[in-house]
Amino acid sequence: MIDEEAERLLLIVEDDQAFARTLQRSFERRGYRVVAAASHEAVAALLEDEDPGFAVVDLKLGSASGLVCVQTLHAHDPEMQIVVLTGFASIATAVEAIKLGASHYLAKPANTDEIEAAFTKGQGDIDAPVTTRQTSIKTLEWERIHETLAETDFNISETARRLGMHRRTLARKLGKRQVS
Structure with missing residues:
Protein backbone atom coordinates (compact mmCIF):
# COMPACT_ATOMS: atom_id res chain seq x y z
CA MET A 1 0.00 0.00 0.00
CA ILE A 2 1.36 3.41 -1.00
CA ASP A 3 1.35 6.17 1.61
CA GLU A 4 -0.26 9.23 -0.05
CA GLU A 5 1.60 11.69 2.22
CA ALA A 6 4.97 10.16 1.37
CA GLU A 7 4.18 10.53 -2.34
CA ARG A 8 3.52 14.25 -1.86
CA LEU A 9 6.57 15.05 0.30
CA LEU A 10 8.66 17.76 -1.37
CA LEU A 11 12.18 18.78 -0.44
CA ILE A 12 13.26 22.31 -1.36
CA VAL A 13 17.03 22.82 -1.42
CA GLU A 14 17.53 26.58 -1.64
CA ASP A 15 19.83 29.00 0.18
CA ASP A 16 17.65 32.06 -0.54
CA GLN A 17 15.30 31.81 2.45
CA ALA A 18 12.69 34.22 1.04
CA PHE A 19 12.43 32.28 -2.23
CA ALA A 20 12.35 28.96 -0.34
CA ARG A 21 9.47 30.20 1.86
CA THR A 22 7.55 31.42 -1.18
CA LEU A 23 7.93 28.06 -2.92
CA GLN A 24 7.05 26.22 0.27
CA ARG A 25 3.79 28.14 0.78
CA SER A 26 2.83 27.70 -2.86
CA ALA A 64 28.73 25.31 -3.30
CA SER A 65 27.17 23.41 -6.17
CA GLY A 66 23.66 21.99 -5.87
CA LEU A 67 24.75 19.14 -8.16
CA VAL A 68 26.17 17.37 -5.09
CA CYS A 69 22.67 17.44 -3.59
CA VAL A 70 21.20 16.05 -6.83
CA GLN A 71 23.67 13.15 -6.68
CA THR A 72 22.88 12.45 -3.01
CA LEU A 73 19.11 12.61 -3.57
CA HIS A 74 19.28 10.31 -6.60
CA ALA A 75 21.45 7.82 -4.69
CA HIS A 76 18.91 7.89 -1.83
CA ASP A 77 15.96 7.23 -4.17
CA PRO A 78 16.47 6.79 -7.93
CA GLU A 79 12.70 7.23 -8.45
CA MET A 80 12.65 10.70 -6.85
CA GLN A 81 11.54 13.46 -9.22
CA ILE A 82 14.30 16.11 -8.98
CA VAL A 83 14.00 19.51 -10.65
CA VAL A 84 17.08 21.74 -10.74
CA LEU A 85 16.48 25.51 -10.74
CA THR A 86 19.16 27.95 -11.74
CA GLY A 87 19.75 31.57 -12.50
CA PHE A 88 22.90 30.50 -14.36
CA ALA A 89 21.43 28.28 -17.08
CA SER A 90 23.91 26.60 -19.39
CA ILE A 91 23.96 23.47 -21.51
CA ALA A 92 26.92 22.06 -19.55
CA THR A 93 25.23 22.29 -16.15
CA ALA A 94 21.93 21.01 -17.57
CA VAL A 95 23.68 17.93 -18.94
CA GLU A 96 25.52 17.33 -15.66
CA ALA A 97 22.31 17.71 -13.63
CA ILE A 98 20.52 15.13 -15.78
CA LYS A 99 23.49 12.73 -15.67
CA LEU A 100 23.51 12.96 -11.86
CA GLY A 101 19.81 12.11 -11.58
CA ALA A 102 17.73 15.25 -12.08
CA SER A 103 14.53 14.66 -14.02
CA HIS A 104 14.29 18.25 -15.24
CA TYR A 105 16.22 21.53 -15.35
CA LEU A 106 14.55 24.96 -15.30
CA ALA A 107 15.97 28.47 -15.53
CA LYS A 108 14.86 30.99 -12.91
CA PRO A 109 12.48 32.58 -12.58
CA ALA A 110 10.32 29.43 -12.64
CA ASN A 111 6.90 29.38 -11.05
CA THR A 112 5.12 26.60 -9.18
CA ASP A 113 3.12 25.58 -12.26
CA GLU A 114 6.30 25.06 -14.29
CA ILE A 115 7.99 23.12 -11.50
CA GLU A 116 4.98 20.89 -10.90
CA ALA A 117 4.67 20.26 -14.66
CA ALA A 118 8.33 19.23 -14.68
CA PHE A 119 7.61 16.65 -11.94
CA THR A 120 5.01 14.95 -14.14
CA LYS A 121 7.10 15.06 -17.30
CA GLY A 122 9.01 11.82 -16.83
CA GLN A 123 9.96 11.17 -20.42
CA GLY A 124 11.54 13.32 -23.09
CA ASP A 125 9.45 14.82 -25.88
CA ILE A 126 10.40 13.41 -29.29
CA ASP A 127 8.23 16.11 -30.90
CA ALA A 128 10.22 18.95 -29.33
CA PRO A 129 11.07 21.42 -32.08
CA VAL A 130 14.63 21.46 -33.35
CA THR A 131 15.58 25.06 -33.93
CA THR A 132 17.87 26.28 -36.65
CA ARG A 133 18.90 29.39 -34.75
CA GLN A 134 22.55 30.19 -35.22
CA THR A 135 24.61 30.21 -32.06
CA SER A 136 26.35 33.51 -31.45
CA ILE A 137 29.92 33.84 -30.25
CA LYS A 138 28.61 35.40 -27.02
CA THR A 139 26.38 32.37 -26.43
CA LEU A 140 29.25 29.98 -27.09
CA GLU A 141 31.44 31.97 -24.69
CA TRP A 142 28.67 31.92 -22.06
CA GLU A 143 28.28 28.14 -22.38
CA ARG A 144 32.06 27.58 -22.19
CA ILE A 145 32.26 29.73 -19.06
CA HIS A 146 29.52 27.71 -17.39
CA GLU A 147 30.98 24.41 -18.51
CA THR A 148 34.26 25.42 -16.89
CA LEU A 149 32.42 26.67 -13.78
CA ALA A 150 30.80 23.24 -13.43
CA GLU A 151 34.17 21.52 -13.90
CA THR A 152 35.69 23.64 -11.10
CA ASP A 153 32.72 23.18 -8.76
CA PHE A 154 31.84 26.89 -9.21
CA ASN A 155 35.25 28.18 -8.11
CA ILE A 156 35.49 31.61 -9.79
CA SER A 157 39.28 31.98 -9.40
CA GLU A 158 40.04 28.55 -10.85
CA THR A 159 37.54 29.08 -13.68
CA ALA A 160 39.19 32.41 -14.59
CA ARG A 161 42.62 30.74 -14.54
CA ARG A 162 41.48 27.90 -16.82
CA LEU A 163 39.84 30.34 -19.24
CA GLY A 164 42.89 32.61 -19.25
CA MET A 165 41.07 35.71 -18.09
CA HIS A 166 41.24 38.02 -15.11
CA ARG A 167 38.95 37.09 -12.22
CA ARG A 168 37.22 40.51 -12.34
CA THR A 169 36.59 40.13 -16.07
CA LEU A 170 34.93 36.77 -15.44
CA ALA A 171 32.84 38.20 -12.59
CA ARG A 172 31.73 41.07 -14.85
CA LYS A 173 30.71 38.63 -17.63
CA LEU A 174 28.75 36.52 -15.16
CA GLY A 175 27.03 39.60 -13.74
CA LYS A 176 25.88 40.77 -17.18
CA ARG A 177 23.99 37.58 -18.05
CA GLN A 178 22.75 36.54 -14.61
CA VAL A 179 19.10 35.49 -14.85
CA SER A 180 18.14 35.34 -11.18
Missing part, protein backbone atom coordinates in the same frame (compact mmCIF):
# COMPACT_ATOMS: atom_id res chain seq x y z
CA PHE A 27 3.40 23.94 -2.83
CA GLU A 28 1.66 23.52 0.53
CA ARG A 29 -1.43 25.16 -0.98
CA ARG A 30 -1.28 22.44 -3.66
CA GLY A 31 -1.33 19.67 -1.05
CA TYR A 32 2.37 18.90 -0.70
CA ARG A 33 4.09 18.46 2.64
CA VAL A 34 7.26 20.51 2.30
CA VAL A 35 10.63 20.31 4.05
CA ALA A 36 13.54 22.61 3.30
CA ALA A 37 17.33 22.51 3.42
CA ALA A 38 19.90 25.17 2.55
CA SER A 39 23.02 23.01 2.12
CA HIS A 40 24.23 19.54 1.22
CA GLU A 41 24.86 18.78 4.90
CA ALA A 42 21.26 19.71 5.74
CA VAL A 43 19.99 17.49 2.90
CA ALA A 44 22.02 14.51 4.16
CA ALA A 45 20.69 15.01 7.71
CA LEU A 46 17.11 15.41 6.50
CA LEU A 47 17.27 12.16 4.49
CA GLU A 48 17.91 10.24 7.70
CA ASP A 49 14.31 10.96 8.81
CA GLU A 50 12.43 11.84 5.62
CA ASP A 51 11.84 10.13 2.29
CA PRO A 52 10.72 12.78 -0.22
CA GLY A 53 9.27 11.81 -3.56
CA PHE A 54 10.00 15.22 -5.08
CA ALA A 55 12.85 17.73 -4.81
CA VAL A 56 13.56 21.22 -6.10
CA VAL A 57 17.29 21.96 -5.98
CA ASP A 58 18.96 25.30 -6.61
CA LEU A 59 22.08 24.83 -8.73
CA LYS A 60 24.12 27.33 -6.74
CA LEU A 61 23.99 27.08 -2.95
CA GLY A 62 26.17 29.92 -1.73
CA SER A 63 29.63 29.00 -2.93
